[in-house]
Amino acid sequence: MPKTSLNPQNLESVATRFRILGVPLRLQILNELASGERTVTALVEATGSTQPNVSKHLTTLLAHRLVKREKRGNSAYYSVADPAVFDLCEIVCGNIERSLEEERRAFGG
Amino acid sequence: MPKTSLNPQNLESVATRFRILGVPLRLQILNELASGERTVTALVEATGSTQPNVSKHLTTLLAHRLVKREKRGNSAYYSVADPAVFDLCEIVCGNIERSLEEERRAFGG
DNA sequence: TGACTATATGATTATGTGCTCATATAGTCG
């Protein structure tokens, strides 16, 4: 039944999810949010990007339900919607590790 | 220590991995390869795409070590390099499920 | 060798999107 995971309807949705995560700045934002909720300004400082850019990526992440938004006072507080995204990053990192390992073996590192 | 997973050096690598998986046809190919090795022709038939297109995506997947290639006779047999990619898809599907669930709750489905 | 099948690749086009700039919206405080 994992076979149903990638049926045609899901295919586009899954691909989209992956594409959302395929932008370094967005990963950086999520990584920052891993420590807790953050305001846009805080994320701008943490990432070194511009305010409009961070804001737009947050809008994208919000639209795809990867983050939550809560407005308090003058600020917007963003937080991770589903911590499972970090599992994804863990797997990918492990994957990359194994790739590099294989590379080392291949070239007799 | 999961914090180190997304250090600046890794950030680009991780993002790239995600981007590779962010193309429906590539997911379709990987999904097909989940059942075992396949030739390019078999993948062309299975996906309904064109030969050059499938071939190029396979080249991309190969370059990023997501698949392996073995040439036997006249054909090239591709297979999944690291089955962990399917864990990724599982997580993403679960993620999407929860999103939809939340949506249903929000709209009183 | 020539005919055939299988796969890869170069050139081109089309499209999506990340980034920047300027500006708009919204909330707080005096």
Added chain:
DNA sequence: CGACTATATGAGCACATAATCATATAGTCA
């Protein structure tokens, strides 16, 4: 209200890349 801070958004540019077509490469078999 006006001044300020925080956030969002529209327009435009720049770039990456997925898809297509034509063609090249490579292997098999007669």
